[in-house]
Amino acid sequence: MIALKQPATTLLVATGFIIWSVAFIALYGGNAVGCRLGWSEIELAGGITLQRLMLVGLYALSLAAILLFSLWMHRRYRSAGRTSEATDFIYRVARDGGVAAVAATLFCFTLVFWLSPC
Amino acid sequence: MTGTPEQPTSPIRLHKQLSAIWDTPPGLGRLGAVNHTILGQRFIIAALIFFAIGGLLAMLIRTQLASGASPFMDAELYAQVFTMHGTIMMFLFAIPLFEGIAIYLLPKLLGARDLAFPRLTAYGFWCYIFGGTMLIVALIAGVAPDSGWFMYTPLSSSTYSPGINADVWLLGITFVEISAVSAAVEIMVSVLKVRAPGMSLDRMPIFAWYLLVVAAMMLIGFPPLILGSILLELERAFGLPFFDPTRGGDPLLWQHLFWLFGHPEVYIIFLPAAGVISTLIPVFAGRALTGYRTIVVAIIALAFLSFGLWVHHMYTVGIPHLALGFFSAASAMAAVPTAIQVFAWLATLSHGRPRLTVPMLHIFGFFFVFIMGGLTGVMLAMVPFDWQAHDTHFVVAHLHYVLVGGFIFPMLAGLYYWLPHATGRLAVHNLSVPAFWLVFGGFNITFFIMHLTGLRGMPRRIHAYPADAGWEVLNLISSMGSFIMTIGFALIVVDVFLQIRFGRRFRRDPWKSATLEWAMPTPPPSYNFAALPKVERRADGLKPQEIGPQLAAGHGYLGFVRQGRMETLGVSMLTGKAEQVIILPGQTNLPLYTALATGCFFLAMLFKQYWAVPIALLAMLALFLLWTRVTGQRSDTGSLPIGMGESVPPHAECDEAPSWWAMRFILTANATLYASLLFGGLFLWVSAPNWPPADLPALGIVLPVLTALALLTGVASGRRAVSHYDNRSAGWLVLCGLAQAISCALLVWLALTAIPAPTGHALSATSFVILLYAALHCFLATVFAGYGLWRIKAGYVSPARLLDLRIGRLWQDYTAIAGLIALVFVAAITRLAAEGSLS
Amino acid sequence: MIAVPLALSGCAGNLSALDPAGPVSQSIAELWWAMLLVGALIFVLVMALVLLTMLRPGFGSSLSPKGWIIAGGLMLPIPVITLLIVYALMQGERLLPLGGAFSDTLRIEARARQWNWEFHYPDSPGAPFSTDVLHIPVGRAIDIVATSEDVIHSFWVPRLGGKIDATPGHAAVLRLRADQSGSFGGLCAEYCGTGHTIMRFTVEAHEPAEYERVMQSLSATGTQRGQAQ
Structure with missing residues (x-):
C-alpha cells in the first residue's frame, strides 16, 4: 500500500471530483477545439465522426479513472487496519465522493453519445 | 529560559495577564487592531452598512418601476443605480459579511486564540473598506459604474463607456477582492492547521468543513474575475485588445471569465449560510446533526459542480448544444447535494425535539424561500426554457429567491443566534417576530409576482415600460411588497439596538449549544480561551457549560503566558495532534499602511497617473517586507512545554508552519489566474473573429x-x-x-x-x-x-x-x-x- | 388580494412568453407549465415536511436519518431531474437550427446597433431591408442570423420563441416560426446602454402572398433610396 502523508491523504476527499473537473475541461475544451479544426466533418467508419470518437474516448477514460479511484478508496477503507478514526473517515468520504463523481460523470457526460457537438 | 511558563495563581490573574497581551489598546491604537474578534465585528458592521446602501438603491429601483413611465430617474441614473445595487450586494455585502462571520467565529469554533495570520486579516479589512469607499464615493459623485454588475464588454469598453465609471468598477472591485483572496488563504490555513489538539478532521464542527470548502472555492473562483478585470482594464487604459472583436479579441471571453467566477460565487455565498443552518438546527433540535459525513461529501460535490455550470448564464450566445448539455446537466445535478443537505436537516429536526425560537423562525424563512429559488433554478437550467426566461424579471425573481433565501435568512438566523455571544445580552422584547413576518411577507409579495412579470416579457434593466404590455399592476405590487420588506428590516435594526442596549445579561451558553464558541465568557475576551481545550469527540457535540469554567481556570493547553507572547497551537492537518506553538504577531499599523499604499496604486490607475504606479507598487513591496521584521526567531529553542504534559516546537522550527501553507495556497490561486490567462489565449484562437x-x-x-x-x-x-x-x-x-x-x-x-x-x-x-x-x-x-x-x-x-x-x-x-x-x-x-x- | 389582478391580466400580452404564436414558443410554454406543476408539487411536499418536523415533535422519527437522506436527497430529485433534462435536451435538439424538423428555412439577418434593429432579407429579390419592423411569412421556419455593430444586444420575440444574442464579431442563429398572422412585440433583452429601454421592434407575420408583396415594396423603396443617394 502506498503511504501517503497527512496533507495528501486529506486531498483524497476531493480527488474524485478533481478528476471529474479535469474531464469536464477536457470534454468542453476538446469539443470546442474539435469544432474549430473541423473534426466533426471528418467521418470515420460507420458514420462516426472523429469529433464523436474523441469525445467518447475522453468520456470512457475519465469514467474509468474515477471508477478506479473509488475502488482504490474502497479497498483502502476496508483494509486500512483502522489506523485512526480520522483516516477511516477520510477514506470513506473519498470513496463516497468518488461514487458521487461517477454519478456526475454518467449524468453530465453521457450526452457525448447523443447531442450535436458543433 | 524560554521554555518555562509562569503559572498563574487564579483565573482572574490569568485573565489579566492574557488580556494585557491580547487586548487592543484604546484610541488611535484601534487602527492597529489585528484581533480576530474585533476585525470580525468590523467586517460585519461594514457589510451591514453596505447592505443598507444597497437596499436603499433597491428602493430607488422599485420606486422607478412602480409605474410604467416614471419621471423619477432617467436612463443614465437608473443604470448607475441597478449596477451599484448588484455590485454592492454581491461584493461589498454578501462576501464580506460571510468573511466577517468566519473571522469572528472560526478560531472560537476550532478552539484557537486567533486566526493564522492576524495582520493579513487587518490588511484584508482595510482593502475592503478602501475599495468599497471608492465605489461609494463614485456613486455620490455621479460617476458610478453603469454597465450592469456583470460589466459585459464591449459596453464596458472605452469606446462605449468612455468615462471612469467602468474603471471604478474594475479597480474598486479588484481592490476589494484582495480581501476575499486573503480571507480565503486565512480560512484554509486556519481550518487545516490552527485547531485545538485532538480535533482531527472528522471531529471538526460541521461549520468548519463548510468554511474549508468555501475558502477552497474562493481560491479557485476569484482569480478568473481578477484576471478578467486586469485584462479589461489593460484594454481600457492601454488599448490591449482582449475583448475587442475588430482586433482579434472576443466579448465572449469576458463572459466566460466573469461567470467562471460568477457562478461559483453564488455557492460561495450559499455554503457558509448552509453551514450556519447546519450549526443551528442541531442546537434547536436538541440532537446532533444527522449525516455529518454525507454532508461533507455533499458540500464537496456541490463545490465542484458549481464550477461546472457557469455557461448556464450563456445559453443564448449560440454555443454548441453538446456543450450546453454538459452545463445544463451539471446545473440540474447541483439539486442533488442541496436536497441531501435539506433532508439531513429535516431528519435532524424529525429525530429531535425542535424549539421554536427566533433563529428557527428565520430558518423556516430560509426553507420556504430557498426551496422555491432552487426549484426555479432547476427550471432555468433547462436550455429551452432559459431561452425564454433569460434576462427577464423571471431571472431577477429567481436570483433573489436564491440569495435572500440562501443567504439573508440564514444570516438573520445566525445574527439572532450569535448576537448574545458578541454582546453578552439576550433579547427581552419580542419585536423580532413581527420583524421577521414583515421581511418574509414583503419579500414574497415583491418577488413571487415577479416570476410572472418576467414570463410576460419584461426584460431586466429597463427603466420604463409601455402601458399596453400589462406589467404595471404586477410591478406596483412588487414595489409595495418591497416597502413592507424595508419596514421589516428597519424593525430588525431597532430590535438589534434594543437588544444590545437593554438586553438581559446571562451566565453562559444561553441556547444550550454544543460548540466551543460558547465555552468562553461573553462578550468574548480578546484571547478567546484562557486555556485551549483537548477535544476528544466531535466538536459539535460538546458541553460548553462544563468545558467553559475549566478552560477559564487555565486547565488545558497553554493555560499560561510565556514571555508576553501571543501563542496558540498548530496541529497536524488530519489527526489534529499538537504539532507546533504558533507565535502570532502583535498590534501593528503596518497592515493599514500597506493597504494605503495599495490604495495609492489603485487611485493612480483610476486617475491615469501612471508615473505613480511603480512608486506605489514598490512601497507596497517594501511595506510587506517590513512585516517580516517581527516574525521568526534568531536562535533554536527546541520543544516548548504546552501544558497537559506535552511539548512541541515553535512554528519557525516546524516543517508545516502556517506561512508555508499560506504560500502554497497563494500559489494555487495564482496558478488559477495563470491558467485562466492561458485558457483565454486558447479561447481567442478557437472563437474570436479576425x-x-x-x-x-x-x-x-x-x-x-x-x-x-x-x-x-x-x-x-x-x-x-x-x-x-x-x-x-x-x-x-x-x-x-x-x-x-x-x-x-x-x-x-x-x-x-x-x-x-x-x-x-x-x-x-x-x-x-x-x-x-x-x-x-x-x-x-x-x-x-x-x-x-x-x-x-x-x-x-x-x-x-x-x-x-x-x-x-x-x-x-x-x-x-x-x-x-x-x-x-x-x-x-x-x-x-x-x-x-x-x- | 393578489389573485384578482392575476386573474384579470392572465397570461396574455403582446410580449408574453405564455401566449405563444408559434411552435417554438408553444413547446417552451408547455415545458414551463409541466415544470410549474411538478415544481409546485415538490414545493408543497417539502414545505409540509418542514412544518411537520418543526411543529410536530416526533413526526417522521420512525424513518431513520439515513432513510430521510436517501428518500429525500436521492430518490426524490434524481428521477425528476433525469426526466427533465432528457426532455429538455430533446426539445433543444428539435428547436435548434440544425436542419431536421423544420427545413426549407428562410434566412433573415438581424443587425443590431445602439439602439435599433435593421432586418435584411437576402433571400428576397433585391435584398431589401427594414428598420425596427421584421416581416416574416406565416408558416415558414425563419433562421434569424443575429449580429451587432457595436455592443451586445439580444433579439427576442417572446410570443414566437427564445432569444439569441447579437454579439459583435459573431453571427448566431435562432430558428422561429409564426403560425398565425399578426403583429408581435420584440425587444432587446441584453442591457446595451441608456437606450436599452426603447430598443424595441415589431414582427409582422404575413400570409405568404402578402409577404411577397411587402418584400417587393421594400425593395422598391430601397432602390429609390439608393438612386437618391
Missing part, C-alpha cells in the same frame, strides 16, 4: 533557450540553498537571484522586441501579457532570493529554522514552471494561429 493577425510573434530559438536556462539555473540553485543548508547556501541564493534577474530581463526583452505591437491584435496582447506575467514572477523570485540572504545574514535561519528559505523555494519552483510554460505557450499559439492562416 484571426490570425497579419503580424505574428517571432520568439526565435536563442532567446527562449537562454531564458529557459536562466530559469532552470535559478530554480536549481534556489533549491540547493535549502535542501542542504550550510555556509554555501548564501552563495547559492546569490546565484539564484542573479539567474532570476537575467530571466526577468530576457522575458521583458522578448515581450518588447519579439512581439508585434500588443495594441494591434489579441494574439500579440495575450503573448505580451503572458511573458510579462512570467517576468514579474522572475522579478519577485529575485526579491525572494534577496530576502533569504537578508534573513540568513540577520541570523533568522539555521538548519532547524529554514522556514523563510522553504517559502522562497516554493516561489522559485512556481516561477520556473510558469516561465517555461509561458515560452512554450507563446510559441505554440503562434504556430496554431499561423497554421490557421495557411488553410
Whole structure:
C-alpha cells in the first residue's frame, strides 16, 4: 500500500471530483477545439465522426479513472487496519465522493453519445 | 529560559495577564487592531452598512418601476443605480459579511486564540473598506459604474463607456477582492492547521468543513474575475485588445471569465449560510446533526459542480448544444447535494425535539424561500426554457429567491443566534417576530409576482415600460411588497439596538449549544480561551457549560503566558495532534499602511497617473517586507512545554508552519489566474473573429533557450540553498537571484522586441501579457532570493529554522514552471494561429 | 388580494412568453407549465415536511436519518431531474437550427446597433431591408442570423420563441416560426446602454402572398433610396 502523508491523504476527499473537473475541461475544451479544426466533418467508419470518437474516448477514460479511484478508496477503507478514526473517515468520504463523481460523470457526460457537438 | 511558563495563581490573574497581551489598546491604537474578534465585528458592521446602501438603491429601483413611465430617474441614473445595487450586494455585502462571520467565529469554533495570520486579516479589512469607499464615493459623485454588475464588454469598453465609471468598477472591485483572496488563504490555513489538539478532521464542527470548502472555492473562483478585470482594464487604459472583436479579441471571453467566477460565487455565498443552518438546527433540535459525513461529501460535490455550470448564464450566445448539455446537466445535478443537505436537516429536526425560537423562525424563512429559488433554478437550467426566461424579471425573481433565501435568512438566523455571544445580552422584547413576518411577507409579495412579470416579457434593466404590455399592476405590487420588506428590516435594526442596549445579561451558553464558541465568557475576551481545550469527540457535540469554567481556570493547553507572547497551537492537518506553538504577531499599523499604499496604486490607475504606479507598487513591496521584521526567531529553542504534559516546537522550527501553507495556497490561486490567462489565449484562437493577425510573434530559438536556462539555473540553485543548508547556501541564493534577474530581463526583452505591437491584435496582447506575467514572477523570485540572504545574514535561519528559505523555494519552483510554460505557450499559439492562416 | 389582478391580466400580452404564436414558443410554454406543476408539487411536499418536523415533535422519527437522506436527497430529485433534462435536451435538439424538423428555412439577418434593429432579407429579390419592423411569412421556419455593430444586444420575440444574442464579431442563429398572422412585440433583452429601454421592434407575420408583396415594396423603396443617394 502506498503511504501517503497527512496533507495528501486529506486531498483524497476531493480527488474524485478533481478528476471529474479535469474531464469536464477536457470534454468542453476538446469539443470546442474539435469544432474549430473541423473534426466533426471528418467521418470515420460507420458514420462516426472523429469529433464523436474523441469525445467518447475522453468520456470512457475519465469514467474509468474515477471508477478506479473509488475502488482504490474502497479497498483502502476496508483494509486500512483502522489506523485512526480520522483516516477511516477520510477514506470513506473519498470513496463516497468518488461514487458521487461517477454519478456526475454518467449524468453530465453521457450526452457525448447523443447531442450535436458543433 | 524560554521554555518555562509562569503559572498563574487564579483565573482572574490569568485573565489579566492574557488580556494585557491580547487586548487592543484604546484610541488611535484601534487602527492597529489585528484581533480576530474585533476585525470580525468590523467586517460585519461594514457589510451591514453596505447592505443598507444597497437596499436603499433597491428602493430607488422599485420606486422607478412602480409605474410604467416614471419621471423619477432617467436612463443614465437608473443604470448607475441597478449596477451599484448588484455590485454592492454581491461584493461589498454578501462576501464580506460571510468573511466577517468566519473571522469572528472560526478560531472560537476550532478552539484557537486567533486566526493564522492576524495582520493579513487587518490588511484584508482595510482593502475592503478602501475599495468599497471608492465605489461609494463614485456613486455620490455621479460617476458610478453603469454597465450592469456583470460589466459585459464591449459596453464596458472605452469606446462605449468612455468615462471612469467602468474603471471604478474594475479597480474598486479588484481592490476589494484582495480581501476575499486573503480571507480565503486565512480560512484554509486556519481550518487545516490552527485547531485545538485532538480535533482531527472528522471531529471538526460541521461549520468548519463548510468554511474549508468555501475558502477552497474562493481560491479557485476569484482569480478568473481578477484576471478578467486586469485584462479589461489593460484594454481600457492601454488599448490591449482582449475583448475587442475588430482586433482579434472576443466579448465572449469576458463572459466566460466573469461567470467562471460568477457562478461559483453564488455557492460561495450559499455554503457558509448552509453551514450556519447546519450549526443551528442541531442546537434547536436538541440532537446532533444527522449525516455529518454525507454532508461533507455533499458540500464537496456541490463545490465542484458549481464550477461546472457557469455557461448556464450563456445559453443564448449560440454555443454548441453538446456543450450546453454538459452545463445544463451539471446545473440540474447541483439539486442533488442541496436536497441531501435539506433532508439531513429535516431528519435532524424529525429525530429531535425542535424549539421554536427566533433563529428557527428565520430558518423556516430560509426553507420556504430557498426551496422555491432552487426549484426555479432547476427550471432555468433547462436550455429551452432559459431561452425564454433569460434576462427577464423571471431571472431577477429567481436570483433573489436564491440569495435572500440562501443567504439573508440564514444570516438573520445566525445574527439572532450569535448576537448574545458578541454582546453578552439576550433579547427581552419580542419585536423580532413581527420583524421577521414583515421581511418574509414583503419579500414574497415583491418577488413571487415577479416570476410572472418576467414570463410576460419584461426584460431586466429597463427603466420604463409601455402601458399596453400589462406589467404595471404586477410591478406596483412588487414595489409595495418591497416597502413592507424595508419596514421589516428597519424593525430588525431597532430590535438589534434594543437588544444590545437593554438586553438581559446571562451566565453562559444561553441556547444550550454544543460548540466551543460558547465555552468562553461573553462578550468574548480578546484571547478567546484562557486555556485551549483537548477535544476528544466531535466538536459539535460538546458541553460548553462544563468545558467553559475549566478552560477559564487555565486547565488545558497553554493555560499560561510565556514571555508576553501571543501563542496558540498548530496541529497536524488530519489527526489534529499538537504539532507546533504558533507565535502570532502583535498590534501593528503596518497592515493599514500597506493597504494605503495599495490604495495609492489603485487611485493612480483610476486617475491615469501612471508615473505613480511603480512608486506605489514598490512601497507596497517594501511595506510587506517590513512585516517580516517581527516574525521568526534568531536562535533554536527546541520543544516548548504546552501544558497537559506535552511539548512541541515553535512554528519557525516546524516543517508545516502556517506561512508555508499560506504560500502554497497563494500559489494555487495564482496558478488559477495563470491558467485562466492561458485558457483565454486558447479561447481567442478557437472563437474570436479576425484571426490570425497579419503580424505574428517571432520568439526565435536563442532567446527562449537562454531564458529557459536562466530559469532552470535559478530554480536549481534556489533549491540547493535549502535542501542542504550550510555556509554555501548564501552563495547559492546569490546565484539564484542573479539567474532570476537575467530571466526577468530576457522575458521583458522578448515581450518588447519579439512581439508585434500588443495594441494591434489579441494574439500579440495575450503573448505580451503572458511573458510579462512570467517576468514579474522572475522579478519577485529575485526579491525572494534577496530576502533569504537578508534573513540568513540577520541570523533568522539555521538548519532547524529554514522556514523563510522553504517559502522562497516554493516561489522559485512556481516561477520556473510558469516561465517555461509561458515560452512554450507563446510559441505554440503562434504556430496554431499561423497554421490557421495557411488553410 | 393578489389573485384578482392575476386573474384579470392572465397570461396574455403582446410580449408574453405564455401566449405563444408559434411552435417554438408553444413547446417552451408547455415545458414551463409541466415544470410549474411538478415544481409546485415538490414545493408543497417539502414545505409540509418542514412544518411537520418543526411543529410536530416526533413526526417522521420512525424513518431513520439515513432513510430521510436517501428518500429525500436521492430518490426524490434524481428521477425528476433525469426526466427533465432528457426532455429538455430533446426539445433543444428539435428547436435548434440544425436542419431536421423544420427545413426549407428562410434566412433573415438581424443587425443590431445602439439602439435599433435593421432586418435584411437576402433571400428576397433585391435584398431589401427594414428598420425596427421584421416581416416574416406565416408558416415558414425563419433562421434569424443575429449580429451587432457595436455592443451586445439580444433579439427576442417572446410570443414566437427564445432569444439569441447579437454579439459583435459573431453571427448566431435562432430558428422561429409564426403560425398565425399578426403583429408581435420584440425587444432587446441584453442591457446595451441608456437606450436599452426603447430598443424595441415589431414582427409582422404575413400570409405568404402578402409577404411577397411587402418584400417587393421594400425593395422598391430601397432602390429609390439608393438612386437618391
